[in-house]
Amino acid sequence: MEKRGALSNPVNRFERISYEPDRESEYPGEPAPKTEFFKDASKSIISYNNSPDVGFETSVNPYRGCEHGCIYCYARPTHEYFGLSSGVDFESKIFVKTEAPALLRRELSAPKWKAQVVVLSGVTDCYQPFERKFQLTRRCLEVLLDFRNPAAIITKSHLVTRDIDILKEMTEYRGIAVNISITTLDHHLARVMEPRASTPDNRLAAVEQLSRAGVPVNVMVAPIIPALTDQEIPVLLKKAREAGAVSAAYTIVRLPFSVKDLFAQWLGEHFPDRRKKILNRIRALRGGKLNDPDFGKRMSGEGVFAQQIHDLFAVAYKKAGFTSKGIPLATDSFRNVEDKQYTFLGD
Numbered sequence: 001m002e003k004r005g006a007l008s009n010p011v012n013r014f015e016r017i018s019y020e021p022d023r024e025s026e027y028p029g030e031p032a033p034k035t036e037f038f039k040d041a042s043k044s045i046i047s048y049n050n051s052p053d054v055g056f057e058t059s060v061n062p063y064r065g066c067e068h069g070c071i072y073c074y075a076r077p078t079h080e081y082f083g084l085s086s087g088v089d090f091e092s093k094i095f096v097k098t099e100a101p102a103l104l105r106r107e108l109s110a111p112k113w114k115a116q117v118v119v120l121s122g123v124t125d126c127y128q129p130f131e132r133k134f135q136l137t138r139r140c141l142e143v144l145l146d147f148r149n150p151a152a153i154i155t156k157s158h159l160v161t162r163d164i165d166i167l168k169e170m171t172e173y174r175g176i177a178v179n180i181s182i183t184t185l186d187h188h189l190a191r192v193m194e195p196r197a198s199t200p201d202n203r204l205a206a207v208e209q210l211s212r213a214g215v216p217v218n219v220m221v222a223p224i225i226p227a228l229t230d231q232e233i234p235v236l237l238k239k240a241r242e243a244g245a246v247s248a249a250y251t252i253v254r255l256p257f258s259v260k261d262l263f264a265q266w267l268g269e270h271f272p273d274r275r276k277k278i279l280n281r282i283r284a285l286r287g288g289k290l291n292d293p294d295f296g297k298r299m300s301g302e303g304v305f306a307q308q309i310h311d312l313f314a315v316a317y318k319k320a321g322f323t324s325k326g327i328p329l330a331t332d333s334f335r336n337v338e339d340k341q342y343t344f345l346g347d
Helices: 074-082 089-094 100-108 136-147 158-171 187-194 200-213 230-245 259-270 275-285 303-322
Strands: 036-039 046-048 059-060 093-096 116-122 151-155 176-181 217-224 247-252
Touching: 046 187, 046 275, 059 100, 074 089, 074 093, 074 259, 089 093, 116 136, 136 151, 158 200, 158 259, 158 275, 176 200, 187 259, 200 217, 200 230, 217 230, 230 247, 230 303, 247 303
Parallel strands: 036 093, 059 116, 116 151, 151 176, 176 217, 217 247
Antiparallel strands: 046 059
16 A cells, blocks of 8 residues: 555644554554545535635635645645544545535526636645546536636646546637646655655646647646755756646745644655755745745745745746746636526527
8 A cells, every 4th residue: 555645643733632642552564544535515615715825716626635645735734624633634534525516516607606717626636546436526627618617727636637528628718727736756756745646757748648639738836845846947847848838837835834743754754864954945935934824925935045946947937948927718608507598599
């Protein structure tokens, strides 16, 4: 069985009682816990945000928790609202919004809905391995296609290529943009840092397949981890452009709440010789802390090292041959297919 990203289950910050395992009963080589699925009975599916740091206001997240197990994931603390841990629990206890497609159809058909870009997912990956079974993301895309409402996908999974048939139809009205995250091209690093996500080669292959099908792809060099992955920016952008990406962007790693401790523990296990340097470099970007949640700084950092990353990315972007600054989407094709006033066959 593949390993998990997190090495432990840290105490939930909202709970007064915690479980301390008997260390003497544990032994090296203990298998990672199996993934468990729980039905999520959410009554709505479109989430709204007003953050100036992200380029969208609405998103759909079919799943809570993420089996990819990326050690740096900023979404990990959301599991604490369920009385669970942001560590192994986040990767192995997944909440499935089985009614997501039906809820999406209902909300898009509501009179108050104004056509705008809906992002899949924004928090956890909508193409986690078990999406092959549940197909909630595909069914949500089918709803978005019915309404001709534009969407943007954020994923690090090759599984997105399964839905090329739908994505190609959405391109006909400038209704889709696929953002594929590539953190590193180093296979060993990717395997321990993002243990159940697609390999770097498979992500580049996804960029190529989508681009060949006419589906516009933006590559997210994200998150950049100072002193660990920042030196890969030029070659990663070059590979992304060669694969057919039309644009690229980046964010710098952010470590809210317990994620900073999980990340530090992970560094000590896998990169003990670089642990201190990496953490100090992050602190230099975050005003002396491991995380800065302030708008305007949380995605890109500040200071001399943040500026170096910005400048390196800008030069490498141009050298790789990128000219576009993004993928424009259109809302003028939206149609409310559930509206009783909608006419057919010229009636």
